Amino acid sequence: MMESWATFGADLHLDLSAGRGLRAGLTEALREAARSGRLAAGTRLPSSRSLAADLGIARNTVAEAYAELVAEGWLTARQGSGTRVAERARPRRSAAPARVRRPARGGPSYSLMPGSPDLAGFPRAAWLSAARRALTGAPNEAFGYEGDARGRVELRRALADYLARARGVYADPERVVLTAGFVHGLKLLARVLRARRVREVAVEGYGLDYHRDVLVRAGLRTRPLGVDGDGARTGELTGAAGAGGAVGAPGAVLLTPAHQFPTGAALTPARRAAAVDWARTTGGLILEDDYDGEFRYDRQPVGALQGLDPDRVVYLGTASKSLAPGLRMGWMVLPPGLLDEVLAVKGLGDRTSSALEQLTLAEFITSGAYDRHVRGMRVRYRRRRDELVAAVGGRVAVSGIAAGLHAVLDLPAGTERSVLQSAAWQDLAVCGLARFRHPEAELPARDALVVGYGTPPDSAWTPTLAALAAALP
Structure with a gap:
C-alpha cells in the first residue's frame, strides 16, 4: 500500500470550510481529498492526537470524523496499521490533466523561518490552570477601566524576581513597564529618543528590517555596526564620541548581546564593556533586546548586559519565544531617569494585554510553571x-x-x-x-x-x- 511522509500532521493541507461545524468541515475535507485522489489509496493518516494538535481542535472531533469516514468506506482502520485511505476506483482524469495543486494555506508546506517557537508546544493545560487561579484571586478593580500605565503590579513583581534570578537583571517592579511585545516597546523608546532630540541610533549590521523601520518612522537615522564572530563591533561607537544625540553621533544603540540576531554570536565581555563605557561617556542609551535568553544549550546562560549598568541600559524581553507571540506580552526594565518620559508617551490610553492575561502570566511564573x-x-x-x-x-x-x-x-x-x-x-x-x-x-x-x-x-x-x-x- 502506498504511504507518503508528506501527508502527516499539518501537511494534509485540509481546507476546513467556513460556516460549517468543525467535525462536519473536517469530515468533508477528508472525504473530498480521498474522492479526488489527492490522498491516494493506502495513504496512512496521522493519529487523531497528532492531527488534532496541528489543527488546534479537540481529539474527539478528529476521532469522530475518522469513524464516520470508515463507516462510509472512505477510510480503513486496523489494529497496528493505523487509519488509511481505502482502496477505491481511481478518480477519472481529463485527457490532459493539470498539475494538482495543494489547497493554499497562506504559504509553503514546510517552514524553517526564524523568529517563531513551536506553537504546538504552548502549555495549554498549565496555562488554563494558572488562568483559573488568577481569575479566582483577581481583585475586583482588575476588571475596571482604570489601571497603572506600567501594567499590573502582580506581573511586574513576578517579572522582577524572575529576571533577577534567571537573567541577572536589576529590576525594580516600579521600573518595569509592560508592553504588547518588543516592537511596541521599541516604538515607545523611539518616541522618547526623538523627543530628546536624538537624531541617530546605532544598530547591528545584521538585524531585523522592521526594527530598523520603527526607528526610521520615528524620524531617527540608523547607523550599522560591524558584526563578526564576537558579536557587534561596539568599539565603533567610540568613533562617534560626543554628547548623546549630537549631530553625527548616535544617541542610542540597539543590541542583541546574548545571542546576536541572526548570526548567533554572543557579545564578548570586552565588547560589552566598550558599549557601557560609550554610554557612560556620551550619555547615550543601550537598548538590549534579550529575545531568547532562556534557551542556552552548550554553556552557562549569558547574563543580560543590563546588569553592568542599569542606569544606561534599557532591558527589553518578551514571552514570544518562551511561550507564544500570540500572547502579545512584553516588558521593559527602564533606567530611573527614563521612566517618566516613557509613561508620558505611553499614557493610560496605550493599553497592552488584558489585566486577566497579565495576572495569568504572573501566576504562571510564581507557581513555577x-x-x-x-x-x-x-x-x-x-x-x-x-x-x-x-x-x-x-x-x-x-x-x-x-x-x-x-x-x-x-x-x-x-x-x-x-x-x-x-x-x-x-x-x-x-x-x-x-x-x-x-x-x-x-x-x-x-x-x-x-x-x-x-x-x-x-x-x-x-x-x-x-x-x-x-x-x-
Whole structure:
C-alpha cells in the first residue's frame, strides 16, 4: 500500500470550510481529498492526537470524523496499521490533466523561518490552570477601566524576581513597564529618543528590517555596526564620541548581546564593556533586546548586559519565544531617569494585554510553571538542533547553535539565491542571511541560510528536514 511522509500532521493541507461545524468541515475535507485522489489509496493518516494538535481542535472531533469516514468506506482502520485511505476506483482524469495543486494555506508546506517557537508546544493545560487561579484571586478593580500605565503590579513583581534570578537583571517592579511585545516597546523608546532630540541610533549590521523601520518612522537615522564572530563591533561607537544625540553621533544603540540576531554570536565581555563605557561617556542609551535568553544549550546562560549598568541600559524581553507571540506580552526594565518620559508617551490610553492575561502570566511564573515549561522546551529544541546538525552535517558549516531557536548554515560563495530557489521548489520557506543585512553595512560577503528549527510542529519536523536537505548543494 502506498504511504507518503508528506501527508502527516499539518501537511494534509485540509481546507476546513467556513460556516460549517468543525467535525462536519473536517469530515468533508477528508472525504473530498480521498474522492479526488489527492490522498491516494493506502495513504496512512496521522493519529487523531497528532492531527488534532496541528489543527488546534479537540481529539474527539478528529476521532469522530475518522469513524464516520470508515463507516462510509472512505477510510480503513486496523489494529497496528493505523487509519488509511481505502482502496477505491481511481478518480477519472481529463485527457490532459493539470498539475494538482495543494489547497493554499497562506504559504509553503514546510517552514524553517526564524523568529517563531513551536506553537504546538504552548502549555495549554498549565496555562488554563494558572488562568483559573488568577481569575479566582483577581481583585475586583482588575476588571475596571482604570489601571497603572506600567501594567499590573502582580506581573511586574513576578517579572522582577524572575529576571533577577534567571537573567541577572536589576529590576525594580516600579521600573518595569509592560508592553504588547518588543516592537511596541521599541516604538515607545523611539518616541522618547526623538523627543530628546536624538537624531541617530546605532544598530547591528545584521538585524531585523522592521526594527530598523520603527526607528526610521520615528524620524531617527540608523547607523550599522560591524558584526563578526564576537558579536557587534561596539568599539565603533567610540568613533562617534560626543554628547548623546549630537549631530553625527548616535544617541542610542540597539543590541542583541546574548545571542546576536541572526548570526548567533554572543557579545564578548570586552565588547560589552566598550558599549557601557560609550554610554557612560556620551550619555547615550543601550537598548538590549534579550529575545531568547532562556534557551542556552552548550554553556552557562549569558547574563543580560543590563546588569553592568542599569542606569544606561534599557532591558527589553518578551514571552514570544518562551511561550507564544500570540500572547502579545512584553516588558521593559527602564533606567530611573527614563521612566517618566516613557509613561508620558505611553499614557493610560496605550493599553497592552488584558489585566486577566497579565495576572495569568504572573501566576504562571510564581507557581513555577514557567520554569518547568522553559526547561522542557529547552530539551525539545536542543534535540531538534542536534537533528538539524546531523541532517546537514558534512555538507555545510553550522554556526550560532549554542543558544536560541535558529542556526546559520554557511553556503558556498555565490550560492545563496540558488539555494533559496531550490528550497522554494521543495515547498520550503527559509531565509537567506542577506535578508537581514543593513543596506549601508560594510560587511564581508557571506552566503548563508538562517534556519528556524523551532518553527515546525513535531508532526512536520521530519519532512521539513528532508526538504531542507534536498535544497542544499
